[in-house]
Amino acid sequence: MKKWASLLVVAVSLAACSAPKATISQKSATQYSAVVTKAANQYMEVVDVQLTDGAQWASGSFRLTDESGKRTILNPKGYAAFGIQIVTPALAFAPNQALISYRLEEEGAVKSMLLSLQGLPAPVEANARPTLAE
Secondary structure, eight states, rough: HHHHHHHHHHHHHHHHHHHEEEEHHHHHHSSSEEEEEETTTTOOOEEEEEEESOOOOOEOOEEEETSSSBBSOOOOOTTTTEEEEEEEEOOOSSSEEEEEEEETTTTOOOOOEEEEEEEEOOOTTTTTOOTOOO
């Protein structure tokens, strides 16, 4: 029984220390939305968000939201998933990646995750109707 308890403690500690994961998508020409998943009890401070095409970089202003994106949050601790809403000025390049810099401890080392940007969905034509072939 003691072995099971110690294995459970080790598994919980590893889950709490695991690196957060994220996805990012483009909502409009100047707006982007990221969703970050992490352990709910894990501290995480987002330091900066930058967009790039591989040669040029641009920082955007950002705010943290709940996962739905409707409510601003100040601290993501207690959330297993949260959103980052990013707004940029009109860019002279088309970004294809985002770099999110963050800390997992107060005054800790800054870490980064480089994400591939998912583009705008293709526009749907108003008169288009699906066919049996689709």
